[in-house]
Amino acid sequence: MALVRCPHHQLQGMVLVCSHIVKSVEDKTKIEKIISLDLVANDSIDPFESMESTAFYCLVCAKQYDFPTENSQKPESEYENVVGKMGEAICIKCFKETYNIE
Ligand SMILES: [Zn+2]
Numbered sequence: 752m753a754l755v756r757c758p759h760h761q762l763q764g765m766v767l768v769c770s771h772i773v774k775s776v777e778d779k780t781k782i783e784k785i786i787s788l789d790l791v792a793n794d795s796i797d798p799f800e801s802m803e804s805t806a807f808y809c810l811v812c813a814k815q816y817d818f819p820t821e822n823s824q825k826p827e828s829e830y831e832n833v834v835g836k837m838g839e840a841i842c843i844k845c846f847k848e849t850y851n852i853e
């Protein structure tokens with residue numbers, strides 16, 4: 752997992768989110784519904800490359816980018832596509848604290 756330097760948590764893992772979630776975490780206001788998208792590797796031989804990663808986005812982005820409006824999975828090959836559309840990475844601890852995710 753790539754790392755990000757957070758002003759609150761020092762060096763932390765990061766999570767891929769849409770710009771609205773970035774703002775909500777900064778403001779400590781929750782977006783009512785956020786959707787998770789698991790990017791699942793299936794054909795990689797490198798164990799570090801095959802780790803599964805999850806992106807989170809809001810309903811506005813689901814509509815705008817034609818993403819599923821419920822939690823879903825996509826093959827990891829879609830990663831570039833997803834990152835290209837909402838490539839914001841934030842501290843995973845800040846995100847989890849705002850959204851009470853464990
Ligand atoms: Zn959004």
Ligand SMILES: [Zn+2]
Pocket residue numbers: 757758759760761763842843844845846
């Ligand atoms: Zn943080």
